[in-house]
Amino acid sequence: MGRAFNFSAGPAVMPEAVLQQAASEMLNWHGSGMSVMEMSHRGKEFISIYEQAEADLRELLAVPAHFKILFMQGGGLAENAIVPLNLSQGGAMDFVLTGSWSQKSLKEAGKFGTARVAASAQADDFTTLPAPATWQIGSDSRYVHICGNETIHGVEFHELPDLKALGCDAPLVVDFSSHVASRPVDWSRVGLAFGGAQKNLGPAGLTLVIVREDLIGHALPHCPSAFDYKLVSDNQSMYNTPPTYSIYIAGLVFQWLKKNGGIATMEQRNIAKAQLLYDFLDSSRLFENRVAQDCRSRMNVPFFLRDESRNEAFLAGAKAANLLQLKGHKSVGGMRASIYNAMPIEGVQALVAYMREFEKTQA
Numbered sequence: 001m002g003r004a005f006n007f008s009a010g011p012a013v014m015p016e017a018v019l020q021q022a023a024s025e026m027l028n029w030h031g032s033g034m035s036v037m038e039m040s041h042r043g044k045e046f047i048s049i050y051e052q053a054e055a056d057l058r059e060l061l062a063v064p065a066h067f068k069i070l071f072m073q074g075g076g077l078a079e080n081a082i083v084p085l086n087l088s089q090g091g092a093m094d095f096v097l098t099g100s101w102s103q104k105s106l107k108e109a110g111k112f113g114t115a116r117v118a119a120s121a122q123a124d125d126f127t128t129l130p131a132p133a134t135w136q137i138g139s140d141s142r143y144v145h146i147c148g149n150e151t152i153h154g155v156e157f158h159e160l161p162d163l164k165a166l167g168c169d170a171p172l173v174v175d176f177s178s179h180v181a182s183r184p185v186d187w188s189r190v191g192l193a194f195g196g197a198q199k200n201l202g203p204a205g206l207t208l209v210i211v212r213e214d215l216i217g218h219a220l221p222h223c224p225s226a227f228d229y230k231l232v233s234d235n236q237s238m239y240n241t242p243p244t245y246s247i248y249i250a251g252l253v254f255q256w257l258k259k260n261g262g263i264a265t266m267e268q269r270n271i272a273k274a275q276l277l278y279d280f281l282d283s284s285r286l287f288e289n290r291v292a293q294d295c296r297s298r299m300n301v302p303f304f305l306r307d308e309s310r311n312e313a314f315l316a317g318a319k320a321a322n323l324l325q326l327k328g329h330k331s332v333g334g335m336r337a338s339i340y341n342a343m344p345i346e347g348v349q350a351l352v353a354y355m356r357e358f359e360k361t362q363a
Contacts (some may be wrong), residue, residue, distance in 0.1 A: 002322070003016065004322040004323070004324045005322060005323050005324065005343070005346075005347035005350055005351065006324050006325055006343075007323065007324060007325045007326050007336070007337045007338050007339070007343070007347075007351070008324070008325035008338060009151045009152075009178075009199070009300060009325075009329070009336060009338040010151070010177075010178070010196070010198045010199040010204075010338070011198040011199075011203060011204050012198060012199045012200070012338055012340050012342070013340060013342045013343050013347075014202070014203075014249075014253070014342055015253060015256045015341075015342045017256055018249065018252045018253055018256050021252055022248075022249060022252060029045065030045075032045050036049065036244065036245055036248040037244065037245040039244065041238060041241050041242055041244050042238065046244055046248075049244075049247065049248050049251055050071070050236075050237070050242075050247055050251075052251055053071075053247055053248075053250060053251030053254060054069050054071075056251065056254035056255060056258060057069060057208075057250075057254050059258070060181065060254055060257055060258065060262060060263055061180075061181065061184075061185055061210070061263065062184065062185070062187070062263075063187065063210055064187050066212060066213050066214075067187065067210050067211060067212055067213065068210070068211050068212075068213060068216065068229075068233045069208070069209075069210050070208070070209040070210070070211065070229065070232050070233060070237050071206060071207075071208065071237040071242050071243070071247055072206075072207045072208075072209055072227075072232060072237065072242075073205065073206070073207055073242070073243055074207055074227075075177075075196040075198075075204070075207055076101070076175055076177040076194065076195060076196045076207070077104065077108075078207065078227075079175070079194040079207060079209065080104060080105045080108035080109060081108050081109075081111065081112065081227075082209075082223075082227045083109070083143075083145075083173055083192065083194065084108075084109040084111075084112040084113055084115075085112055085219055085220050085222075085223040085224075085227060085228075086215070086216075086218065086219045086220075086223065086227070086228065086229045087142055087143050087171070087173070087191075087192070087215060087218065088109070088112050088113035088142045088143075088220070089113075089142060089218055089220070090112070090113050090220060091113050091114065091140060091141075091142045092113060092114040092115075092116060092138055092140050092141055092142060093109050093113055093114070093115050093116065093141060093142050093143055093144075093145060094116050094117075094118035094135075094136075094137045094138060094141045094143075094144045094145070094170070095109070095115060095116065095117055095118060095144075095145045095146075096118050096119045096120075096130060096135060096144070096145070096146045097117055097119070097120040097121065097122060097126075098121050098126060098129055098130075098146070098147055098150050098153070098155055099121075099126045099147065099150030099152055099153035099155060100126075100150065100152045100153065100329075100331060101147045101150055101151065101152070101175060101177075102145070102146065102147040102150070102175070105145055105147065105175065106145075109145070112220065113142070116138060116141075118135045118136050118137050118144065119134055119135045119136065121155070125153075125290070126150065126153040126155060127153070127155070127290050127291045127292055128155070128291075128292045128295060129155055129157065129292075129294075129295040132161040132162075132166055133166070135161075135166065137163075137166065137168045137170065141168070141170040142170060143170050143171045143172070143173045143191060143192070144163060144168065144170050144171070144172050144173065145173045145174075145175070146160075146161070146172065146173070146174055146175070147174075147175040148160070148174045148175060148176045148178075148179055149176070149177075149178045149179040149297050149299055149300065150178075150297070150300075151177075151178045151199070151297075151299070151300045151329075151338070152300075152302070152329040152331060152332055152336075153291070153302065153332065154289070154291050154296065154297045154300050154301055154302040154336070155291055155292075155295045155296070155297060156179060156295060156296065156297040156298060156299065157295070158294075158295065159186075160172065160174065160185070160186055160189045160190065161189065162189050163189065164189075170191075171190075171191020171192065171212065171215060172189055172190050172191050172192075173191060173192045173193075173194075174190055174192070174193040174194075175193075175194060175195065176193045176194070176195045177194070177195035177196045177199055178195070178199045178200070178299050178300060178338075178340075179200070179297075179298070179299050180193075180195045180199075180200050180201060180208065181200050181201060181257060181263060181266065181341060182200055182263075182266055182267060182270050182298065182299060182340070182341055183263065183266070183267040183270070183298075184263050184264065184267065190210075190212075191211070191212050191215055192209065192210065192211040192212065192215060193208075193209075193210045193211075194207065194208065194209045194210070195207070195208050196208075197246060197250050199299070199338070199340055200299075200340045200341050200342075201250045201253055201254075202246055202249040202250035202252075202253050203245075203246050203249050203250075204246070205243040205245070205246035206242075206243045206246035206247055206250055209229070209232075211229055211233075215229075216229045216230045216233055217229075217230045225239070226239060226240045253342075257341070266341050269341075269345065270298045270299070270339070270341065271298060272345060273298075273339050273343065273345050273348045274296070274297075274298040274299075274301065274339065276345070276348050276349065276352060277301050277337060277339070277348055277351065277352060278293075278296060278301065280352045280355060280356065281301075281303055284355070284359060285306075285359065286305060286306055286307070286310075286358070286359040286362060287303050287304070287305060287306070287355060287359065288303060288304050288306060289301065289302065289303045289304075290302075290304070298339070299338060299339065299340055300336060300337075300338045300339075301336065301337045301338075301339065302328055302332065302334055302335065302336045303334060303335050303336070303337070304328075304333070304334035304335065305334070305335070307362075308333075308334075310362060311334075311335075313362075314326075314335070314358060315327055315335075317354065317358060318351075318354060321350070321354050322350075323347075323350060323351055323354055325338075326351075337351060
């Protein structure tokens with residue numbers, strides 16, 4: 001089997017050019033005589049990799065100077081605890097429930113303060129987003145949490161909410177694990193954004209935190225030192241040994257993004273890929289997507305066969321066609337195509353062609 005089209009939700013498809021470059025540099029990075037994974041994180045070679053990666057990311061995402069970029073570990077799940085440890089001050093936090101990941105965030109934060117539901121789309125089976133005007137945010141809220149894109153249920157905030165317009169002074173916390181670098185970020189509306197790298201930025205192991213400076217320095221007394229944003233920031237993400245190789249690969253992805261037109265170009269490509277797949281689903285008699293059109297994810301497209309007895313045949317045929325990892329999350333069933341930045345439009349075209357042929361033969 002050659003290179004397949006990998007629709008995994010994460011760890012996810014990587015740009016082929018990045019994999020090729022990493023392979024060529026595996027044994028001897030830039031004449032150093034070492035692989036990156038052998039380097040000291042405090043040596044000049046790795047420091048240069050880290051500094052370039054941070055600078056490239058700040059440029060790509062247009063991160064303002066008063067935000068700190070932290071390279072951490074633990075993934076999005078760990079940040080569900082690390083964020084309240086740093087921002088809650090033991091008080092109340094408000095959560096907008098739009099799917100499985102925001103539900104996990106609410107549950108975890110409840111260990112460190114009062115976690116409240118400001119709004120929920122559960123009654124709609126998480127196929128819609130609650131309108132911000134309906135959110136019930138307490139005046140004592142330390143922060144408001146949203147998951148910008150729900151990988152399992154396939155809903156996405158195409159525009160970040162403006163909390164100030166709602167009369168709320170609390171900072172907005174965004175889990176952007178699955179749509180980071182797929183579109184621009186309006187940092188004027190964000191207090192903190194976090195995400196695991198393994199969907200759009202690189203391999204598993206690296207967690208990105210971008211946090212406004214005034215939110216740093218308020219960690220709870222029992223916050224582990226390695227998770228205290230101030231300590232991590234003061235030590236340039238080197239308070240403990242960072243995930244060095246994952247940072248290196250992410251840095252190559254950042255360079256690949258810059259060479260390929262940056263975030264604005266990626267957004268247009270992602271819109272085109274998603275539209276191609278949704279247009280087919282909307283016209284199909286065999287397949288369906290159940291998410292409201294105004295909040296469909298560009299990154300993760302769940303879909304279902306109206307006759308689920310054909311699921312295994314569909315997956316077997318997809319595998320034979322080199323279309324991998326299309327089975328939906330076990331909690332919701334069905335299918336799911338994750339079409340992150342590194343998925344070329346040819347992959348989506350191949351998927352739609354297979355689905356169209358499958359529908360024809362199964363009619």
